Amino acid sequence: MSLTDFDRRLITATQGGLPLVPRPYAAVAEQLGVTEAVVRERMAGMLDEGLIRRIGAVPNHYKLGYTANGMTVWDVDDERVDELGAKIGALPTVSHCYRRPRALPDWPYNLFAMVHGHSRSEVEREAMRIHCLLADACRSFDILYSTAILKKTGLRLASA
Numbered sequence: 001m002s003l004t005d006f007d008r009r010l011i012t013a014t015q016g017g018l019p020l021v022p023r024p025y026a027a028v029a030e031q032l033g034v035t036e037a038v039v040r041e042r043m044a045g046m047l048d049e050g051l052i053r054r055i056g057a058v059p060n061h062y063k064l065g066y067t068a069n070g071m072t073v074w075d076v077d078d079e080r081v082d083e084l085g086a087k088i089g090a091l092p093t094v095s096h097c098y099r100r101p102r103a104l105p106d107w108p109y110n111l112f113a114m115v116h117g118h119s120r121s122e123v124e125r126e127a128m129r130i131h132c133l134l135a136d137a138c139r140s141f142d143i144l145y146s147t148a149i150l151k152k153t154g155l156r157l158a159s160a
Contacts, residue, residue, distance in 0.1 A: 006032075007051070010042055011157050018055075066116040070123040070143040072130060073109035075102075077137045081111050084134055086115045093126045108140060120145065 003011070013031055018024035025043070026036040076084055081099050087103045089097030090109070097113040113130060119124040127143055 003051070006034075006042065007046065008157060010039065010046075011052075014043075015157065065118055068117045068120045068123045069118075069125070070115050070120070071146075071147040072113045072115050072127050072141060072143050074111040074113070074130070074134060075108040075139040076111050076134055078110065080137050084137055085111055085113075087133055088130055089124075091130070092131075093117065093142045109142070115143075 009032055010028070013028050019027040021027050023036070026037045029039045030077045032039070043052070043055065047055070047157050085099055088094055091113075094113045095116060097111070099110060100112055102108055102110050106117050115123050115126045115130075117126060123143065123145075127141065131138060131141060
């Protein structure tokens with residue numbers, strides 16, 4: 001896939017995030033000298049083409065009061081990991097859930113789910129809820145707690 005000049009301009013205009021205004025696509029369109037419809041259509045096209053994976057908010061969980069953030073890691077049946085991951089990812093306390101390759105013999109986990117809570121005990125209760133949902137498909141799990149806030153960024157184009 002190759003990027004057009006407009007694709008590059010659109011990515012550059014949005015790579016720091018969409019403007020926090022009532023009509024962010026209209027603001028980007030004005031900056032680029034095109035219509036809002038053009039911006040919306042091209043963003044949808046880039047999603048369909050796989051040039052971008054998603055458009056979404058990235059909250060700062062600490063500022064929202066969720067200071068106990070634990071990446072729960074699960075060793076589940078490979079044949080069921082997609083089905084189970086969809087169930088876990090739909091839980092309200094899980095911000096993201098995904099499959100990862102195992103690194104045997106030291107790392108048996110293949111399903112990861114980030115759980116947010118106001119306390120570690122809250123995260124541990126949610127992990128037990130997940131454990132019950134996984135039932136006999138789960139062989140083992142652990143919780144890895146965050147120790148620092150990492151800056152999350154999306155696609156960045158190098159300046160030419």
